[in-house]
Amino acid sequence: MQIDLRSDTITRPTQAMQEAMWSAPVGDDVFGDDPTVNALEEKAARLFGMEAALFCPSGTMTNQLAIRVHTQPGSDVICDKLSHIYLYEGGGIMLNSFSSVKLLDGDRGRLTAEQVAGAISPEHDVHSTVTRLVSLENTMNKGGGCYYDLDEIKDIRQVCNEHGIPLHLDGARLFNALVETGETPAQFGELFDTISICLSKGLGCPVGSLLLGTADTIKKARRFRKVMGGGWRQAGFLAAAGIYALDNHVERLKEDHARARAIGTMLHRKPEVEYVYPIDTNIVIFQLPNTMLAADYVRRLDMLRIKAVTFGKHLVRFVTHHDFTDDHLAELEKQLAKI
Numbered sequence: 001m002q003i004d005l006r007s008d009t010i011t012r013p014t015q016a017m018q019e020a021m022w023s024a025p026v027g028d029d030v031f032g033d034d035p036t037v038n039a040l041e042e043k044a045a046r047l048f049g050m051e052a053a054l055f056c057p058s059g060t061m062t063n064q065l066a067i068r069v070h071t072q073p074g075s076d077v078i079c080d081k082l083s084h085i086y087l088y089e090g091g092g093i094m095l096n097s098f099s100s101v102k103l104l105d106g107d108r109g110r111l112t113a114e115q116v117a118g119a120i121s122p123e124h125d126v127h128s129t130v131t132r133l134v135s136l137e138n139t140m141n142k143g144g145g146c147y148y149d150l151d152e153i154k155d156i157r158q159v160c161n162e163h164g165i166p167l168h169l170d171g172a173r174l175f176n177a178l179v180e181t182g183e184t185p186a187q188f189g190e191l192f193d194t195i196s197i198c199l200s201k202g203l204g205c206p207v208g209s210l211l212l213g214t215a216d217t218i219k220k221a222r223r224f225r226k227v228m229g230g231g232w233r234q235a236g237f238l239a240a241a242g243i244y245a246l247d248n249h250v251e252r253l254k255e256d257h258a259r260a261r262a263i264g265t266m267l268h269r270k271p272e273v274e275y276v277y278p279i280d281t282n283i284v285i286f287q288l289p290n291t292m293l294a295a296d297y298v299r300r301l302d303m304l305r306i307k308a309v310t311f312g313k314h315l316v317r318f319v320t321h322h323d324f325t326d327d328h329l330a331e332l333e334k335q336l337a338k339i
């Protein structure tokens with residue numbers, strides 16, 4: 001049995017999701033007449049209590065579009081030093097938006113309002129970039145899937161309001177946070193100018209992300225998406241998977257979290273594991289001793305038919321997902337015992 005814990009992006013659409021996809025009515029989305037894409041965008045916007053949404057191929061694109069819309073050349077974006085938008089989007093802030101970053105050192109990637117307030121560039125100082133965006137990530141990938149306290153986000157919003165700076169959320173895994181806290185998408189929609197959501201992760205779609213915002217913001221983002229070559233045609237086949245996932249795959253994220261915690265229990269018993277990050281959602285990060293390279297450990301796992309990724313010189317990451325079942329969990333325990 002092959003076990004793949006590299007990412008929650010590796011899932012295949014279920015039979016029911018495939019049926020929803022192939023039976024979807026479609027049109028040409030560049031002309032704006034794909035009914036299924038429109039239905040997905042309307043559904044998501046309603047869910048978050050926001051005006052509009054834009055369906056895109058990836059979370060990188062939705063984040064980058066948001067940054068592009070909110071900034072101008074010479075801006076800076078305030079974010080944590082572990083942010084996906086900074087570390088894993090190919091330098092897009094610079095390449096797409098000609099903007100810089102103000103990197104903060106948060107608690108496992110989570111910023112405080114005080115940190116954000118302290119990082120805003122002084123107005124009217126020609127030496128500095130102009131702060132035009134604050135970007136948060138929830139859940140925080142590099143922080144091991146941890147999530148924000150909503151009150152802290154409210155305080156950050158307050159700081160942004162005081163300075164007239166928009167607030168973006170990289171919510172690639174926001175639904176993982178919501179099923180844990182019981183908070184609603186609308187509570188987040190109220191606090192952010194733009195939100196990026198991935199359908200292709202825990203929600204189990206083959207492809208797709210959504211950008212949410214005001215009608216004006218989304219109109220601008222739609223233009224930049226076309227410029228980037230992201231205008232797509234009968235995308236309704238993919239949007240149908242998104243509709244299906246929002247209806248059927250949200251609550252079950254709790255199962256992924258329970259399995260992640262079970263993996264944590266296994267790892268705590270292993271002598272070579274020095275430290276396991278607190279497990280808040282579906283991401284498990286663990287640390288090996290200084291004498292053991294993560295790359296070597298991942299190779300050993302691979303020989304036992306367990307796929308994982310390195311997350312630092314001595315860090316390994318597992319991500320649980322829809323296609324990782326209790327059978328896989330039992331097999332993982334058996335195989336890990338061999339190390």
Ligand SMILES: *Cc1c(COP(=O)(O)O)cnc(C)c1O
Pocket residue numbers: 057058059060061063084085137139140141170172173198200209
């Ligand atoms: C996966 C991910 C994204 C987007 O990734 P794509 O592979 O481009 O869809 C953005 N932010 C975070 C935190 C992610 O984990």
